[in-house]
Amino acid sequence: MSDFNSRPQLVKTRDAWEAQPTLEQLTSHDIWELRRGFIERLFVDVQDMSVVEVGSGPAHDSLTFAQRGGHVTAVDFSRQGLDIAEQIYSGLGLPLRTVQADAMDLPFDDGEFDLAFNGGVLEHFTDEQLEHVIDEMMRVVRPGGLVLAFCPNRYNIFYQANLRRARRHAYDFERAFTAGEVRRRFMARGLIDVRLSGVHVHPAPNYLLPSWLPKHHKIEPLSRKCFGWFERLEGLHRLKSLIGQDFVAWGRVPMRVFQRRSLTGFGGGPAVKTPMRKAA
Numbered sequence: 001m002s003d004f005n006s007r008p009q010l011v012k013t014r015d016a017w018e019a020q021p022t023l024e025q026l027t028s029h030d031i032w033e034l035r036r037g038f039i040e041r042l043f044v045d046v047q048d049m050s051v052v053e054v055g056s057g058p059a060h061d062s063l064t065f066a067q068r069g070g071h072v073t074a075v076d077f078s079r080q081g082l083d084i085a086e087q088i089y090s091g092l093g094l095p096l097r098t099v100q101a102d103a104m105d106l107p108f109d110d111g112e113f114d115l116a117f118n119g120g121v122l123e124h125f126t127d128e129q130l131e132h133v134i135d136e137m138m139r140v141v142r143p144g145g146l147v148l149a150f151c152p153n154r155y156n157i158f159y160q161a162n163l164r165r166a167r168r169h170a171y172d173f174e175r176a177f178t179a180g181e182v183r184r185r186f187m188a189r190g191l192i193d194v195r196l197s198g199v200h201v202h203p204a205p206n207y208l209l210p211s212w213l214p215k216h217h218k219i220e221p222l223s224r225k226c227f228g229w230f231e232r233l234e235g236l237h238r239l240k241s242l243i244g245q246d247f248v249a250w251g252r253v254p255m256r257v258f259q260r261r262s263l264t265g266f267g268g269g270p271a272v273k274t275p276m277r278k279a280a
Contacts, residue, residue: 017057017081023088026060030224031200031246034231035119035150036064038199038248041234043115046070050113054103054137055121059085059096061150066094073097073113075106104132111142119150120246122182123175134189141253147191148250150199152176156245158203179241182249188261191251198240198247202227 026032039061043049047069053062056074058081066072066089074085074096082098089096101107103121116137125133137147152159154176177185179196186194202223230240241247 017078017084020080020084021058023058023060023091026058026088030202030220032060034199034246035061035248037232038197039064040068042250049115051115051117052106052108052113052140053118054106054116054133055118055124056085057081058088059098060088061117061119063088063092063094066096067092071095071097073099073108075099075101075103077102104129104136106136106140108140110139111145112140114142114145115148116141117146117148117150117250120152122149122151123177124173126173130185131189134185134191138189138191138253143253143255145253146250147186147253148248149182150246150248151179151182153198153241153244153247154178154181155242156203159245179238179247179249182247186249186251190254192254194249194251195237196241196247196249197237198242198244199231200246201231201240201244203245 043065046065049065049070050073051062051065051070052073052075053059054075056062056076057078059072059074062072062074072089072095074082075098076082076085077100079100082100085096086098099107103118103125118137122130122133134147141147152174154160155178156176160176179198183194183196230236
């Protein structure tokens with residue numbers, strides 16, 4: 001493990017999990033259902049699979065692994081997020097190991113896991129920090145194992161419009177990537193067989209509706225009905241990654257050491273700094 005003092009430090013402000021969301025709230029959004037469906041199609045047999053979710057919060061995206069016999073470790077900077085995860089998994093009778101740590105300095109042995117993944121995490125790190133996050137996710141995965149990340153799509157006009165007008169937000173730094181940018185970032189750090197797909201494909205014009213309307217306005221189910229077949233379709237992954245609100249990138253850890261390159265110049269869209277959301 002390298003010297004953490006030489007790494008760019010993550011500045012912690014308000015805890016994003018102060019509002020103490022319930023499992024029902026966490027799983028009520030379309031994106032959770034779509035991520036889960038994608039994970040289950042990609043990882044059919046997860047019995048005894050060792051999985052670490054890096055930047056897990058309440059680890060609700062990892063439930064599909066634990067419920068199918070996988071061994072889940074949840075890592076987050078937030079103790080409150082991990083406490084919520086422990087309550088959820090305990091209530092469901094599922095095993096879970098939680099570790100409070102920074103994603104840039106994971107306290108695990110090399111090659112300890114079969115898979116390292118996260119959802120909606122990479123966009124909250126600067127380029128320099130992101131190098132360390134990806135490197136650490138690779139380090140703790142065995143050769144031949146996978147690193148996977150769900151990311152917001154810079155090409156999605158509805159998401160970008162919402163990001164630009166954001167006034168209340170859970171994080172003070174966020175940006176979006178193109179699928180090609182994340183692919184190049186993964187390959188620059190040494191991942192091989194990097195693949196892409198869209199996950200949350202149906203557009204979300206409700207982002208552009210007046211803020212006083214409920215988030216799940218009736219236009220959202222209509223969009224889901226129109227595009228749901230495409231989201232569930234096997235194939236056309238590259239097209240999905242171009243038009244989806246969220247996309248997923250995954251690659252394999254090589255059997256030998258790869259010469260890594262800097263992420264500088266790979267892009268990622270402008271960072272958006274917004275006030276932290278107050279707890280409910």
